[in-house]
Amino acid sequence: MTEDASKENLRHRLAEKMAGEITLSDKPGEALKKWRLNFEIAQTDISSYLGVSPSVISDYESGRRKSPGTLIVSKIVDALINIDSESGGHKIHAYEGMLYSDKASKAVYATYEYTYPMQLAKLATLIEADVANRGVEKPLYGFTVVDSKKAILELSSHEFQKLYGWSTERAMIFTKVSTGKSPMVAIRVTNLKPAAVVLHGLSIRDVDPMAKKMAEVDRIPLLATTMDLDELIEALKHYSQYQVME
Template structure:
């Protein structure tokens, strides 16, 4: 990966952690986004796993900018040693330029948001999966345009800075097409929201596909503009 892109990504990560009201939670978000176990990160930093755990839980004083820089560098180095899968993915997002007829809205949270509260805010009904989870962002997607216009690599970019997010597909007819698209791509969201359809109208294959990928699926009849307005106003 080019050093310039790596540097920009490192700045993005370190800035979010340092400026967050909960630096430990932001640190945990990034570690998990790169699928790096605490033990692996602590070994690379030559510290006890309890040090990372204490930072993330808030038991230890928030790390300063120098320590955050070392942690971010370690996360990127570990990923690059494993082929750079996540580093390449997140670096591409620095230049994401989706058309507004594909992505209606995209936002990432610096700290986890309870899925239960998120679902209630936009009037969701649970189709399958658990609400006892947290997300780090959401993307509101025109389901038809996304499926017909985006390549597989472009589709992966709808995940923003974290796959632990809710993908809200608008104006779905049965919910099958978005789930099929997700099935054939490497990244999986924490939650899928099907907008414009009641649970009874969802294709019977949807919960079966969701179960295989451990995805919570919700339905909402709330208007798209209302969803975007509500989510932008929430103080998460």
């Protein structure tokens, strides 16, 4: 397969994955918003590309407008992929490993996707965490608990990106950390950035100042918690229940 054909196949498979998730979701607007945030593309950029009013995209994402049909979803997905491709295709390339391999699974303790996003304050409360760096708050659409030593020592930067699952708008929770510096270094060299990083097993006073600095530079919220790992995972998995109750 030629390089151009390989790129086109990757784009096609990624578009199928995105469109399928959006159209099959019981909250297609939320799914659409999640993918737009994953690609770090503004509503105005999509609307400009498609030649529609920004309010159209906003209404679809918020649910104010009737759920988009397959044709509209396809156009929006193509717009996201094309806009990223025109700026270098960094996001598209980052998803390549997720489509073609599952080697990163050996470093993952648990992973979970949310239908309804969680706010950073709620995350901190649920896992009894202290905030080491506030960063730029984004909605969290899931979490991944990672064995820090395996991820850093055994995975290439390309494989490391697969730890995100299908949404970068998630909390990456690193266990078996000594200072927090190594996970932040690993994140710095990847194209994808998580919406939040949690250092598990550390009190906030034990977080390396350099880890805080890197989080500050990348504008990533950084939290630290010593909560029991099994209790932490259970609390986060039950978040959807809490959301409905609240």
